[in-house]
Amino acid sequence: MADVSAPSLILFIASLVIAAGVAGVLIDTVSGISNALDERGGDVAENIETDIEIISDSEAGVYNDSERTVTLLVKNTGVRTLPAAGGTFDVIVDSEYQTNVSVTVVDGSANWRPHGVVEVTVSGLSLDAGDHRVKVVINGDEEIFKFRTNA
Known part of the structure; x- marks a missing residue:
């Protein structure tokens, strides 16, 4: 049983590290897209209100x-x-x-x-x-x- 748990533990820790890295990248990407949409939305609102x-x-x-x-x-x-x-x-x-x-x-x-x-x-x-x-x-x-x- 000890033979199975050590490699499983290593794979589990590696998958957590990879998941944390992917989550960090996704959060940064989504935040950047959100900021860009907010800025563009303000510009569009100004153009819509101008006639x-x-x-x-x-x-x-x-x-x-x-x-x-x-x-x-x-x-x-x-x-x-x-x-x-x-x-x-x-x-x-x-x-x-x-x-x-x-x-x-x-x-x-x-x-x-x-x-x-x-x-x-x-x-x-x-x-x-x-x-x-x-x-x-x-x-x-x-x-x-x-x-x-x-x-």
Whole structure:
């Protein structure tokens, strides 16, 4: 009986050591996946809560040829307050990224609250007569506005 118990004891201890090692690796892996899902979930929630709409009228002359500006009215139709600063908006006019972007909250407050409207002005443009396209992106939400100039 002593001949059987010594090898069994060695195999039992070896299996416990292997099981402990595997459990440690699995716990670390599951913890890493959980943290990644938490971070990604926060990003997705921010994108879901962000929604904008361009409410300017394309027939109302959004392009001012003498000042070389395009002015758009953008409404926050999401559920969270958004920053109202030119640096937080990505504006692309006719496939060119614009850096001369200024933003003003229409109701005069400092924050762009849900259902609020901002005036986005892009300056330094020289648009020919014809069809044009502006893409506004904030926090992953994008809107496209098409208009025509007669200049």
